[in-house]
Amino acid sequence: MQEPTLLLLTALADEPRHGYALMREVAEISDGRVRLRTGTLYGALERLQREGMVRVEREEVVDGRARKVYALAEPGVTALAEETARLRALAVEAERRLALRPGFRGATA
Amino acid sequence: MQEPTLLLLTALADEPRHGYALMREVAEISDGRVRLRTGTLYGALERLQREGMVRVEREEVVDGRARKVYALAEPGVTALAEETARLRALAVEAERRLALRPGFRGATA
DNA sequence: CGCCATATGCCGGTCGCCGATATATGTGAG
DNA sequence: CTCACATATATCGGCGACCGGCATATGGCG
Known part of the structure; x- marks a missing residue:
């Protein structure tokens, strides 16, 4: 799973x-x-629906916009x-390994 | 950055x-x-060298194999x-949001 | 002698993402 | 009134990372 997809699912996680x-x-x-392009967004949304991860809960019209x-x-x-x-x-594993390097100063600050 | 690449860098992180x-x-x-295919491995290695992330430290011959x-x-x-x-x-953010869902049982177990 | 582990490398195809474009409405600036 | 901008959805061509398969070569084991 790539980051845009992960971000999308995260954005849907609470509501x-x-x-x-x-x-x-x-x-x-x-x-x-990360600025999702509409191509990525609606493409991913369609794919995630096919895969059963996401569903359309409802359709509404607000201020004349669907x-x-x-x-x-x-x-x-x-x-x-x-x-x-x-x-x-x-x-965590990557950070553990990085810390093993001699003279490593954490980039996590 | 995709996961295979991230895994590769992690595998190189300590030594x-x-x-x-x-x-x-x-x-x-x-x-x-994750089982890296040789196509993925050497392709990624070449790309990461182009990008300056990885370098060839040395070349050696062990048991007649380069x-x-x-x-x-x-x-x-x-x-x-x-x-x-x-x-x-x-x-962390994704997990925070998931925890907000009513009736959520953590999959982290 | 054949099979497997070690070891590197190329090539065609797939698929997720990007960039551009199209369409339509409501709102605020000038 | 009109133009620009935010809201809102959707499609299309192309690129690039990754996958699967294939090729090549050596050393060890049965």
Whole structure:
């Protein structure tokens, strides 16, 4: 799983959101580092629906603009939980190895 | 940065290793989940050298077999440290959000 | 002698992501 | 009133990392 996808699932983890809100949320989570393009966003959303990770919870019209509100499906919750656990373990291992290097000054500050 | 690349840099983080040893190391780090293909390995190694992350430390011949021993260059150390810090923060955030879900049972066990 | 582990390398295909483009409405500036 | 901008969704071509398969070569074991 790549980072944009991981960010997307994370942005959906606490509550359902529509596409455009997801773009803003992902930017915020990543401190502005990752700006999802619409091509990536809607492409990923479609793929994640095919894979059963995400579902459309409802469609609404707000101020004359159509919205699709996406939500994490159960497989998505499980996948996200497993992925983050895996990644956290990997990060810890990488940092352990880096600390083994002679003269290493942590970049974590 | 994708996971195979991250795993590769992690495998090089503590000490220099040659290609085949990297395949074994990556498999071990990932608990056997990720088996680097030679195409991925040598392709990534070449790319990472172009990017200045990795360098060939030395070439040796052991038991009649030629080896190239790869090492992390300084930019690789920095990149790995930053990437892991970023990923760890993201994992923490994802887990925080997951914990907010009603009735969530941690998959971290 | 054949098989497996060691060891490196290339090549075609797939797939996720990027960049650009299109479409449409509401809001605020000029 | 009009133009620009934020909101909102969607499609398309292309690129690049990774995968799977193949090729090549040596040393050790049965």
